[in-house]
Amino acid sequence: MPKIDPSIVESVVSAASAAIYRRDFAAFEAFAGAEDVTNPAQFAAWREHLIKQTTLAHATVQRMLTSVRMVMREAAARALISKAAYADFQFVRSAQARTMKGRERPFNKTRLTSEDVRRLCDAPDASTLLGLRDRALLLTLASSGARISEVVTLAVDHVLANGQGRGILVNGKTDVEWRRAPLSAEAGEASAAWLAARPVQSPCVFNAFDGSGARVAVRHISRTAAWQSVQKYAGQLGLDHVKPHDFRRFVATSLVRRNPRQAQLALGHKSLQTTYKHYVLDELEDGVVDNLF
Numbered sequence: 222m223p224k225i226d227p228s229i230v231e232s233v234v235s236a237a238s239a240a241i242y243r244r245d246f247a248a249f250e251a252f253a254g255a256e257d258v259t260n261p262a263q264f265a266a267w268r269e270h271l272i273k274q275t276t277l278a279h280a281t282v283q284r285m286l287t288s289v290r291m292v293m294r295e296a297a298a299r300a301l302i303s304k305a306a307y308a309d310f311q312f313v314r315s316a317q318a319r320t321m322k323g324r325e326r327p328f329n330k331t332r333l334t335s336e337d338v339r340r341l342c343d344a345p346d347a348s349t350l351l352g353l354r355d356r357a358l359l360l361t362l363a364s365s366g367a368r369i370s371e372v373v374t375l376a377v378d379h380v381l382a383n384g385q386g387r388g389i390l391v392n393g394k395t396d397v398e399w400r401r402a403p404l405s406a407e408a409g410e411a412s413a414a415w416l417a418a419r420p421v422q423s424p425c426v427f428n429a430f431d432g433s434g435a436r437v438a439v440r441h442i443s444r445t446a447a448w449q450s451v452q453k454y455a456g457q458l459g460l461d462h463v464k465p466h467d468f469r470r471f472v473a474t475s476l477v478r479r480n481p482r483q484a485q486l487a488l489g490h491k492s493l494q495t496t497y498k499h500y501v502l503d504e505l506e507d508g509v510v511d512n513l514f
């Protein structure tokens with residue numbers, strides 16, 4: 222049996238998805254051994270291990286199982302394994318949420334109000350280069366609904382202007398083609414101010430800073446650095462457990478009240494059900510049942 226290289230999925234999924242599949246497949250390979258990754262019995266044993274021997278959340282376990290199935294699907298398409306073997310992987314049941322109750326991270330989804338977002342976007346000191354970049358970064362996250370991976374790698378050529386419609390072009394993990402994400406006028410102006418002020422020429426919008434923030438690099442900011450920036454300003458404001466993805470949920474929750482279809486398009490979801498299920502953070506309002514009868 223030939224060795225299964227998870228990079229075979231790179232031609233059929235986005236780069237972001239391929240990276241996730243490779244990482245999850247490596248975890249399966251570490252459990253089963255390189256010679257036994259095509260054994261569905263090992264896959265079933267790994268599922269039980271993830272459920273019973275780890276503290277991973279249900280959604281994480283589901284993602285890891287799906288990653289391996291997707292690699293095996295492509296392996297079957299390339300005749301690296303038989304279609305019957307792939308079917309055996311499909312036959313292994315998914316993890317059931319009801320058997321993993323209490324495993325979800327307590328602060329997995331932090332709800333941001335409009336006031337919270339305004340305070341966060343105003344927190345950076347725009348009189349400094351670092352503050353200019355961070356303000357533009359936060360405003361882009363807060364108005365585009367784009368994933369952090371899409372924002373940190375944003376290219377100057379993918380910021381729409383001059384009659385193209387306002388927005389940014391992104392190609393995320395579920396996108397087959399480039400799609401337009403929204404961008405507020407304020408975010409566009411802040412990005413333009415940062416680009417005009419930065420002392421380097423670079424194809425990326427959001428540059429990294431080297432030397433303890435003293436020197437602007439040509440390369441783009443890393444996801445880790447962007448996370449740290451978000452959490453730095455949130456910490457200064459006393460906002461706990463704020464993550465870059467919470468801005469994406471903020472956009473979804475805000476837009477869905479105005480126009481659900483626009484919310485779906487902004488996030489690039491194939492189904493409106495995905496927008497509602499995973500991103501809209503609604504709560505019961507006081508008095509909602511008053512005067513029903």
